[in-house]
Amino acid sequence: MFFRRIMFSAVMVGMLTGILLSAIQVIGVTPILLDAEVYEVAGESVQIMPNMSGAESHHRDEAWGPEDGVERVGYTVLANVLAAIGFACMLLVAMSQFESRGLVKLTKLQGILWGLAGYFIFFVVPGVGLPPEVPGSSADLLEHRQAWWLLAVCGAAISLVTFVFAPVKFKLFGLLSLALPFVVGAPHFDGPLFSNPDANVVMALTELHQQFIVATTVSNFIFWIALGMSCAWMLKSSLHARL
Structure with missing residues (x-):
């Protein structure tokens, strides 16, 4: 019964907050990414490779990505909803366990505090060492950053x-424990953040990068506050339903 109640609450909260985050990103984050991708595509190197006849052909390796527009927004919403459901599961389990032991009470203020805790843990601290990056940024190996x-x-x-x-x-x-990751040191690419040879492009990407950090900081703050309050409300509602 507990597992089913938690999963139902997590799905409901995750859908609502994931859609909220997606709407905020479409307004304030996606335009920055699209602008950065223009410079990224413009700065891609074109490889000249011989074809089977011996003539030269131009070739560019491209990773798959959703088309701009409805497809891209759809994948963004799906990814955000799934992530929000996962975060909601963790938050609901932790809140219910602490509440059952009398350590916290399920109030609106407590929901905000739990949301701030999630924001601090999953965004602020990791973001200090590895700030959000726009397309075209140079970065260390993915597994090292993960x-x-x-x-x-x-x-x-x-x-x-x-x-x-x-x-x-x-x-x-x-x-x-808080200082340990920074003593170890976050993995960073040994070189400039943007390797485009055009100084104007580097300047534009640097400005977009700063805007992206601000936009993601604000959007994640709103998301985590909404998530914490929603989880507290769902748990409180389920407790009242059992009484």
């Missing part, structure tokens, strides 16, 4: 739980 992101998330989660709930003698451990 491993560091996971380390940062775990360190942030442990530190937050320690600071809020652990006795004073364990507070130092929370600080060390």
